[in-house]
Amino acid sequence: MTTYHYRTGDQAPHLVAVERHGNGWRVVVDGRAHDVEARAADGGRLELTIDGTHRSAHVATDGKKRWVATSSRTWLLERVDSTQKRRSGSTSDSGHDVLESTMPGQVRDVLVKPGDTVTAGQTLVLLEAMKMELQVKAPHAGKIAAVLVTVGQTVERGQRLVDVEGNA
Amino acid sequence: MPLFRKILIANRGEIAVRVLRACRELGIPTVAVHSEADRTAMHVRLADEAVEIGPAPAPESYLRQDKILDAARKTGADAIHPGYGFLSENPTFADAVREVGLTFIGPTGDSMRAMGHKTPARALMAKAGVPIVPGYQESQQDDDLVAAADRVGYPLLVKAVAGGGGKGMRVVPDAASMREALGGARREAAHAFGDDRVYLERYFDEARHIEFQVLADRHGHVVHLFERECSVQRRHQKIVEESPSPAVSADLRERMGKAAVAAARACNYENAGTIEFLLGPNDEFYFLEMNTRLQVEHPITELVTGRDLVQAQLRVAAGEPLLFDQNALSQRGHAIECRVYAEDPANGFLPDTGPLFTVAEPRGPGVRVDSGVASGDAITHHYDPMIAKLVVHAEDRASAIRRMERALDDYVILGVTTNLRFLREVLGHEIFRAGGATTRFIDRHLSAWQPAVEVPPDEVLIAAALADSLGSGIGATATGVSTPTEDAWRPWRRTDTFRLGQRADR
Numbered sequence: 001m002t003t004y005h006y007r008t009g010d011q012a013p014h015l016v017a018v019e020r021h022g023n024g025w026r027v028v029v030d031g032r033a034h035d036v037e038a039r040a041a042d043g044g045r046l047e048l049t050i051d052g053t054h055r056s057a058h059v060a061t062d063g064k065k066r067w068v069a070t071s072s073r074t075w076l077l078e079r080v081d082s083t084q085k086r087r088s089g090s091t092s093d094s095g096h097d098v099l100e101s102t103m104p105g106q107v108r109d110v111l112v113k114p115g116d117t118v119t120a121g122q123t124l125v126l127l128e129a130m131k132m133e134l135q136v137k138a139p140h141a142g143k144i145a146a147v148l149v150t151v152g153q154t155v156e157r158g159q160r161l162v163d164v165e166g167n168a
Numbered sequence: 169m170p171l172f173r174k175i176l177i178a179n180r181g182e183i184a185v186r187v188l189r190a191c192r193e194l195g196i197p198t199v200a201v202h203s204e205a206d207r208t209a210m211h212v213r214l215a216d217e218a219v220e221i222g223p224a225p226a227p228e229s230y231l232r233q234d235k236i237l238d239a240a241r242k243t244g245a246d247a248i249h250p251g252y253g254f255l256s257e258n259p260t261f262a263d264a265v266r267e268v269g270l271t272f273i274g275p276t277g278d279s280m281r282a283m284g285h286k287t288p289a290r291a292l293m294a295k296a297g298v299p300i301v302p303g304y305q306e307s308q309q310d311d312d313l314v315a316a317a318d319r320v321g322y323p324l325l326v327k328a329v330a331g332g333g334g335k336g337m338r339v340v341p342d343a344a345s346m347r348e349a350l351g352g353a354r355r356e357a358a359h360a361f362g363d364d365r366v367y368l369e370r371y372f373d374e375a376r377h378i379e380f381q382v383l384a385d386r387h388g389h390v391v392h393l394f395e396r397e398c399s400v401q402r403r404h405q406k407i408v409e410e411s412p413s414p415a416v417s418a419d420l421r422e423r424m425g426k427a428a429v430a431a432a433r434a435c436n437y438e439n440a441g442t443i444e445f446l447l448g449p450n451d452e453f454y455f456l457e458m459n460t461r462l463q464v465e466h467p468i469t470e471l472v473t474g475r476d477l478v479q480a481q482l483r484v485a486a487g488e489p490l491l492f493d494q495n496a497l498s499q500r501g502h503a504i505e506c507r508v509y510a511e512d513p514a515n516g517f518l519p520d521t522g523p524l525f526t527v528a529e530p531r532g533p534g535v536r537v538d539s540g541v542a543s544g545d546a547i548t549h550h551y552d553p554m555i556a557k558l559v560v561h562a563e564d565r566a567s568a569i570r571r572m573e574r575a576l577d578d579y580v581i582l583g584v585t586t587n588l589r590f591l592r593e594v595l596g597h598e599i600f601r602a603g604g605a606t607t608r609f610i611d612r613h614l615s616a617w618q619p620a621v622e623v624p625p626d627e628v629l630i631a632a633a634l635a636d637s638l639g640s641g642i643g644a645t646a647t648g649v650s651t652p653t654e655d656a657w658r659p660w661r662r663t664d665t666f667r668l669g670q671r672a673d674r
Binding site for chain 1: 522523525526528543577578580581582583585586588621623624625626627628629630631632633634635636637638
């Protein structure tokens with residue numbers, strides 16, 4: 001299984017998990033599962049059958065940008081890393097980063113406690129949704145100022161998980 | 169016997185391509201000229217020969233008269249088509265082409281000069297009986313101008329004689345602000361053009377921009393090919409044009425057409441030209457200026473009249489008489505053109521640049537796309553950011569609008585921000601649909617337009633994720649897709665080893 005995160009504008013990212021399933025794919029978008037068959041045609045065109053309905057899409061990749069045209073619309077997505085880094089409004093000047101969940105799910109494990117020193121990229125929290133695991137990692141080295149969730153808790157997309165104090 | 173031995177096209181982009189195609193249809197070999205940046209541009213790809221004439225900036229290439237004439241001499245071209253923009257309305261160039269014994273496909277330098285300066289053109293039109301915007305240009309004394317302003321009436325415009333692009337122009341609401349506006353316009357004009365002369369024109373707040381296409385040959389024939397409605401503008405540039413105009417009655421059309429023909433005759437015009445009129449709310453119309461060249465929006469006239477304007481230009485330039493007279497011309501159905509730009513309508517229509525990864529143009533009955541770029545090309549900051557002209561023709565206006573909406577929906581352009589959604593918004597606006605748009609339409613009703621912030625439907629995210637999956641080769645073979653490379657989703661960098669679209673079960 002592979003997971004991808006895409007954002008449009010300044011909205012919270014969407015989580016897409018892709019895995020092989022029979023002759024096609026099983027694609028889970030923000031917790032919604034779809035059976036998909038895909039055929040790549042010429043010029044970056046994808047012929048998709050999503051839950052039995054056909055859709056044509058043109059896709060182009062430009063660094064982190066993903067241009068997708070389908071059903072008379074063109075979308076510009078940005079592919080982002082697995083955790084979205086967003087400074088909370090009240091603490092933006094004091095070097096805090098509040099990590100948020102990028103998908104609705106359940107907290108499977110919390111690997112740090114307040115006061116812990118962490119390194120950049122260290123896994124802090126494990127989330128699970130639709131049998132997919134997501135590792136929430138430290139965006140930079142620092143100290144854990146607060147853990148805002150507990151193991152087994154259900155979280156919504158955008159819900160705050162951990163507050164990391166340190167240099168962004 | 170072809171009209172010419174070989175034609176050099178002194179332009180680039182969609183208009184160069186348009187002219188090239190007309191030449192091919194008439195069996196005339198073509199020469200493209202191009203800058204360093206345009207070595208593989210579409211007009212170069214489609215021409216029989218191509219000559220590089222300098223670096224990317226237009227003043228060092230497409231505006232270099234000497235290099236263009238040199239290219240014509242070297243390739244044995246006997247005629248030059250200037251397209252629009254660049255050197256198309258430069259009388260010195262038109263004269264220079266003829267001086268070396270070549271044919272300039274356009275009017276004489278003298279006709280361009282007669283129409284190229286605002287106040288002499290106004291005087292010439294007035295003498296020919298063509299209505300001009302009420303105004304005053306007989307004196308430069310402030311006291312005379314202030315006195316004349318009362319007769320012209322407020323609100324009025326103070327305009328620089330040497331003006332252009334809105335510089336040295338002031339809208340004056342009342343007599344109290346007249347002297348101050350005069351001073352301001354003079355200072356700005358002196359600074360911008362080195363010429364502080366001004367003149368006055370009545371100001372029309374809610375007016376339409378209506379233009380008439382004319383064609384004239386060397387044998388005394390002048391015809392008009394009816395009107396184009398060009399009121400939908402942003403930053404004083406047209407973005408949607410249509411023909412016929414929903415505001416022009418049969419009677420008005422006849423009067424304006426006669427004025428257009430009189431205007432062309434007054435400057436001894438030859439070849440294709442356009443007379444621009446301002447149309448007021450009570451069917452009063454006034455000459456604004458003449459464009460002494462082919463217009464960007466000429467296709468809508470071609471569609472409603474069934475005449476090929478570029479081929480007509482070539483015939484007339486070769487000395488042949490026009491193939492039709494006024495009585496043979498009529499309007500059939502309704503045509504609309506949308507100018508598709510790489511620009512951001514939500515951010516002041518700022519141009520965007522970048523690679524065009526994918527361009528998939530709409531098709532179907534009554535749909536015409538005049539484009540100078542294709543997938544794999546780029547929009548650069550060196551030239552106009554117009555991607556294409558999307559033109560539709562249908563039985564009536566309502567059908568043409570529906571056809572345009574469908575065509576805009578079908579247009580796929582990946583790689584740059586475009587105005588496609590904004591054009592869709594214009595077409596869907598109740599004022600446009602009612603045929604009520606004036607030149608202030610976008611300013612008044614759509615200037616604050618922002619694309620709706622929407623959550624992408626799942627199919628969009630599925631397409632992106634599968635493209636990323638396939639792009640990195642994950643499970644690609646098992647889906648019936650041969651394993652593509654990282655470049656699979658970048659037709660920009662496609663190589664011969666890239667093989668998509670093959671089914672594994674074949």
